[in-house]
Amino acid sequence: MAEPKKRGCLGCSLPIVIIVAIVAIGIVVIGFLAGPIGQAMFHLDLPSWIVVEKPAIHLAAPHLFEIGGFPITNTMLAGWFTVIFLVVGSWLITRRMKIVPNRIQVIFEFLLGWIYDLCESVAGKENGRKFFPVVCTIFLFVAFNAWLSLIPGFGSILVGGGGHEYELLRGANTDLNTPLAIALVSCVFVAFYGMKSIGFSWVKQYFNFGPLLRSIDGIFRGKLNFMDIFSNFVNAFVGGLEFLSMLIRIISFTFRLFGNMTAGEILVVIVAFLVPMAMSWVVYGFELFVGFIQALVFAGLTLVFVTMAVASHEGESHENKNTEEKELLKEGT
């Protein structure tokens, strides 16, 4: 039997579609009128609860309260919220894992398995398995910090603190401390595996003064070799540049994430201020995407850096590894 032909559009009958369209247009119009642009153009007297106040933007996270002299900020609370969400969620899913998974386990395995495959494809089978926990934690923490702060009502709970009112929760990524913390962890992680795989020479690639001092020492013993001194000086200088680039790496990690997330937050606030109620969802979709991309970039770059730190050891014995490093660098940028 053929299905009865659907009338109207989008599976609804025509009157319902028209009503929905009118309501949507009404929300857009009211939102526009209630926003500052509409107010400036038409000077309508709308009820005060519709009109949005001018948003105040703080870069620094406010201290909500102190425990034993230790300040607690709303971004810290949000970070803990993310931690609790991730841990409890993972626990609920992995509590009863089955060989033949149910739907939510499939989603969980797909997301983590995808990151795991990424680790394996970049770092190789053995190292990928070692790097996976940290890389995956970075991804999950950054992504869920971003996504959870998009839940409606996340930033709407206000608490009074020192005469001002602040949000109880604010996306942890929008506090400069969080990206910096993750960047430092990432850097320590890279340094740890660099030292573990190539030992002390990992430090030597940054502080390469030994040969230079030896050749300078040679001058006093009467063995003057300008070429030697020059090349060792250049080597030491390159080491210094490497060290500088590592520091810059941390800073770029930090400010990339902080900038993107804070800009997103501000964008949401501004759009909600300019056209209340109507246009925020567009920005929301965009922010979901940005959160995912930033998490992927953070985790992916960490993965690439740690792979390079481990691979440079093998590069000494095998010349052809250098090309691999270059490819990884290309991937990283």
Add this chain to the structure above:
Amino acid sequence: MGGISELGINWGVLVTQIVTFVILLVLLRVVAYKPLMKMLDERSRRVKDSLEQAEAVKAQSAKTEEELKKQLEQAGRESQERIERAIKAGEEIKTKAQEDAKKEAEGLLVRAREEIKRERDEAVDGVRREFADLTVLAAGKVIEKSLDKKEHRELIDKVLEESTNLKKN
């Protein structure tokens, strides 16, 4: 206020966030990664096992089939051989029978011939004896009658004629 604190860098918060991250890492390791890895490994192991098993079963069945085929072939060959042997045996029996019959027939023929020859000889002997008797008889008669030359002649002719007749008979 100014400089870096305007951005919100704060040692306390920074350290707290690092600790938070490390706690998250440790907890997720226990709660998410280990079970996940175990599950993925277990699953890949099972898939590998079942693939290997399937391969083994396939090999086994192929082997069995091969064996069966071989057995069938052998059985066919054996039965063929048996039939051939039977045919050969039958033919041998036939040939032997034919030969025996031939030999027997030949024996019979030889014996018959011998019999015939003996009987003829006997008959000839008998005729001879008869002839002699006749001769004696004739001689006696001759003696009795005291024959003249002419009569003597006639007598002999007569006897001879008689004997010829006898021979003819």
